[in-house]
Amino acid sequence: MNTIGTTVLGYPRIGPARELKRALEAYWAGTGTEDELLATGGQLREQTWTALRDAGLGSIPSGTFSHYDQVLDTAVLFGALPERFTRLGLSPLDTYFAAARGVPDAPALEMTKWFDTNYHYLVPELGPDSRFTLTGTATVDEVREARALGITPRPVLLGPVTFLLLAKPDTPGFRPLDLLDELLPAYAELLRQLRAEGVEWVQLDEPAFAADRSTPELNALTRAYHVLAKQADRPKLLVAGYFGGLGRALGVLARSPIDALAVDLVTDESFVDAVAAEGALRDKEVLAGVVDGRNVWRTDPDRALVRARRLLDTAARVGVSTSCSLLHVPYDVAAEPRLDPRLRGWLAFARQKVDEVVLLGRALAGADVDLTPAREAVADRARATEPTDPAVRTRIAGLTEKDAIRPPYAQRVLAQSTALDLPALPTTTIGSFPQTGDVRRARAAHRAGRLRDEEYRTAMRAEIERVVRLQENLGLDVLVHGEPERNDMVQYFAEQLAGFAATEHGWVQSYGSRCVRPPILFGDVSRPEPMTVEWARYAQSLTGRPVKGMLTGPVTILAWSFVRDDQPLGDTARQVALAIRDEVADLETAGIRIVQVDEPALRELLPLRAAGHEAYFGWAVHAFRLATSGVADSTQIHTHMCYSEFGEVLPAIDALDADVTSIEAARSKMEVLADLTGAGFARGVGPGVYDIHSPRVPDSGEVTGLVRTALAAVPAGRLWINPDCGLKTRRYAEVEPALRHLVAAARQLRGEAR
Ligand SMILES: Nc1nc2c(c(=O)[nH]1)N[C@@H](CNc1ccc(C(=O)N[C@@H](CCC(=O)N[C@@H](CCC(=O)N[C@@H](CCC(=O)O)C(=O)O)C(=O)O)C(=O)O)cc1)CN2
Numbered sequence: 001m002n003t004i005g006t007t008v009l010g011y012p013r014i015g016p017a018r019e020l021k022r023a024l025e026a027y028w029a030g031t032g033t034e035d036e037l038l039a040t041g042g043q044l045r046e047q048t049w050t051a052l053r054d055a056g057l058g059s060i061p062s063g064t065f066s067h068y069d070q071v072l073d074t075a076v077l078f079g080a081l082p083e084r085f086t087r088l089g090l091s092p093l094d095t096y097f098a099a100a101r102g103v104p105d106a107p108a109l110e111m112t113k114w115f116d117t118n119y120h121y122l123v124p125e126l127g128p129d130s131r132f133t134l135t136g137t138a139t140v141d142e143v144r145e146a147r148a149l150g151i152t153p154r155p156v157l158l159g160p161v162t163f164l165l166l167a168k169p170d171t172p173g174f175r176p177l178d179l180l181d182e183l184l185p186a187y188a189e190l191l192r193q194l195r196a197e198g199v200e201w202v203q204l205d206e207p208a209f210a211a212d213r214s215t216p217e218l219n220a221l222t223r224a225y226h227v228l229a230k231q232a233d234r235p236k237l238l239v240a241g242y243f244g245g246l247g248r249a250l251g252v253l254a255r256s257p258i259d260a261l262a263v264d265l266v267t268d269e270s271f272v273d274a275v276a277a278e279g280a281l282r283d284k285e286v287l288a289g290v291v292d293g294r295n296v297w298r299t300d301p302d303r304a305l306v307r308a309r310r311l312l313d314t315a316a317r318v319g320v321s322t323s324c325s326l327l328h329v330p331y332d333v334a335a336e337p338r339l340d341p342r343l344r345g346w347l348a349f350a351r352q353k354v355d356e357v358v359l360l361g362r363a364l365a366g367a368d369v370d371l372t373p374a375r376e377a378v379a380d381r382a383r384a385t386e387p388t389d390p391a392v393r394t395r396i397a398g399l400t401e402k403d404a405i406r407p408p409y410a411q412r413v414l415a416q417s418t419a420l421d422l423p424a425l426p427t428t429t430i431g432s433f434p435q436t437g438d439v440r441r442a443r444a445a446h447r448a449g450r451l452r453d454e455e456y457r458t459a460m461r462a463e464i465e466r467v468v469r470l471q472e473n474l475g476l477d478v479l480v481h482g483e484p485e486r487n488d489m490v491q492y493f494a495e496q497l498a499g500f501a502a503t504e505h506g507w508v509q510s511y512g513s514r515c516v517r518p519p520i521l522f523g524d525v526s527r528p529e530p531m532t533v534e535w536a537r538y539a540q541s542l543t544g545r546p547v548k549g550m551l552t553g554p555v556t557i558l559a560w561s562f563v564r565d566d567q568p569l570g571d572t573a574r575q576v577a578l579a580i581r582d583e584v585a586d587l588e589t590a591g592i593r594i595v596q597v598d599e600p601a602l603r604e605l606l607p608l609r610a611a612g613h614e615a616y617f618g619w620a621v622h623a624f625r626l627a628t629s630g631v632a633d634s635t636q637i638h639t640h641m642c643y644s645e646f647g648e649v650l651p652a653i654d655a656l657d658a659d660v661t662s663i664e665a666a667r668s669k670m671e672v673l674a675d676l677t678g679a680g681f682a683r684g685v686g687p688g689v690y691d692i693h694s695p696r697v698p699d700s701g702e703v704t705g706l707v708r709t710a711l712a713a714v715p716a717g718r719l720w721i722n723p724d725c726g727l728k729t730r731r732y733a734e735v736e737p738a739l740r741h742l743v744a745a746a747r748q749l750r751g752e753a754r
């Protein structure tokens with residue numbers, strides 16, 4: 001086989017029924033063995049490979065499986081784990097999990113967003129002393145596994161330049177990219193070994209080049225592929241650029257001695273023009289990524305073929321693939337019998353996308369294939385009227401600028417301090433309390449019809465009361481109801497909003513064993529009924545202290561859903577914002593004096609290239625303000641952000657105009673505060689003082705230290721004391737002492753300030 005022809009750049013790995021999640025969690029809990037975990041992985045790989053083969057794919061990827069994360073896998077493959085993990089004397093598997101999850105003496109690697117997706121990777125730590133040797137055997141082992149099934153796979157690796165660009169320096173001022181010449185021989189050795197196993201093609205992913213890159217970074221890309229191509233006994237090299245157009249990297253890769261290039265022709269539809277005009281691709285195979293790897297709509301075959309055919313005169317050969325790995329979509333639409341049949345006909349999950357690739361590949365090659373069903377599905381969606389709601393359209397058309405503007409902060413702050421009467425350094429939490437087994441079981445029983453509505457309501461009320469009493473006992477100032485009724489902070493709202501559909505099995509990996517079921521936003525959005533008011537009102541009825549209402553913001557709801565692609569995202573955001581605005585108003589009417597509107601995904605949706613930033617900030621900030629500007633001055637609006645490097649969005653955070661912003665900060669030792677202040681931010685701020693991503697419980701001295709650092713950047717009158725994020729993934733055994741220490745630190749510093 002000399003050409004790739006048709007392929008997918010990657011595939012889901014958590015298992016169609018989340019088999020890997022269960023095996024991992026059993027292993028971590030000590031209720032499952034290593035052999036059981038490894039066997040589960042083996043079965044999942046076999047299922048995937050044979051399904052892809054049977055579907056008729058030209059080239060089948062291996063290496064798309066992972067026990068936790070593909071970036072961590074790459075660090076392990078090349079022996080680049082920090083010494084704090086390797087010196088523990090654990091088995092290879094436990095060393096790997098120590099890096100992923102941390103152990104008491106060795107905090108985990110940092111976790112952060114994988115480009116603009118809701119997947120999170122582990123950040124390699126590299127320094128001047130880092131050395132690379134090919135130590136991992138997983139790549140070669142998987143090739144042997146596949147070959148035993150009669151399949152010669154195409155191993156997928158993270159490319160060397162993106163790997164280094166994703167790493168963080170373990171020494172200030174060090175640039176991991178300077179390690180390129182150290183790293184390349186290890187990649188070259190792996191290529192040699194793979195060729196010796198009979199591998200014909202290797203895929204190297206370089207998604208970092210979908211973002212703006214400097215000349216030295218582009219030079220590193222040039223150098224990397226000239227060096228790797230020189231390896232005498234090597235498979236053919238396919239480089240994959242995805243999550244957007246390649247910009248200047250297109251020319252660099254076209255002129256490099258690689259054998260094939262995969263391009264994303266979905267994210268930026270104009271990128272096909274640049275590819276078609278690139279003269280240096282004449283000797284290469286180009287894989288036209290025309291099937292969207294990140295969204296769930298069926299591909300329009302004619303539009304896809306127009307794009308792919310435009311490359312026929314540019315490249316030596318043109319194949320068809322997905323725009324990126326299918327890691328970001330669920331397995332199979334066929335597992336969703338309860339979806340509305342008409343909507344289901346418009347959808348393609350991973351399994352269906354493989355069929356789309358095969359079909360388009362045949363059509364491109366001139367085979368006589370029947371495109372009618374694909375055309376009919378797309379036409380049916382285009383002609384459907386259900387997604388349009390005239391009432392929503394009218395309301396949007398009637399909006400004016402003042403609907404997204406509140407009176408000046410100085411005026412609001414006065415009204416709020418009278419209404420709330422909070423102490424200095426008020427303490428609060430971010431919303432969720434631990435989702436206990438009981439709570440999850442009650443929800444599962446309710447969903448299955450084994451628990452009646454009224455029984456479920458009673459169970460949730462009991463949990464809310466328990467959480468309110470706990471917070472009173474701990475001495476927190478602003479309480480929350482704890483979110484026990486929410487399966488997920490986006491899905492919960494989507495299930496109650498018109499315009500969304502929910503799946504039953506549409507799980508997508510978010511990190512490690514954690515998954516989400518992104519809802520499908522298919523039509524105009526509106527709110528038939530209040531969504532959270534009953535729970536908030538009940539919680540407030542139990543206590544004299546203020547209970548914070550808890551909502552998810554429009555940007556985050558979009559970021560964590562599969563969105564419609566038939567109108568600009570900003571238009572959809574405005575509709576979601578109005579639904580949230582109605583909920584905020586109803587909470588206010590119900591006597592809730594503080595409402596938090598979470599926007600943890602504000603950074604995630606930021607376009608990878610600076611050219612798109614201004615337009616994004618425009619609609620994203622407007623949507624948040626539209627959602628939150630309908631309240632009285634005395635109603636305090638909070639927002640919350642986490643899981644990100646905030647640098648580039650600080651001006652936008654300021655522009656949200658929230659009265660109080662809580663922001664993840666514990667792990668970075670409050671660094672973000674100086675940046676916020678530097679960006680002119682002068683409203684309330686609650687930097688996280690408790691890292692909730694780790695089971696570690698900070699003592700009150702540690703919390704006091706963090707608050708003191710914060711007080712150097714923010715005056716006491718504007719500083720709030722809270723954890724980094726919600727507590728839903730933690731256990732009460734950790735949460736109770738941690739919050740006790742948090743309250744103690746606040747009290748001590750209040751005393752000192754007096
Ligand atoms: N959408 C989203 N994205 C996000 C976050 C987030 O909170 N939501 N947080 C950040 C980090 N990402 C995260 C993603 C997932 C989870 C998480 O905890 N996921 C849960 C599932 C949450 C859920 O939907 N739970 C449902 C369904 C739970 C379930 O699996 N039920 C069982 C049966 C229940 C039982 O008996 O235990 C089943 O269906 O088989 C519920 O509680 O109702 C998990 O993987 O375990 C946490 C953080 C960034 N991105």
Ligand SMILES: [Zn+2]
Nearest residue numbers: 600642725726
């Ligand atoms: Zn958070």
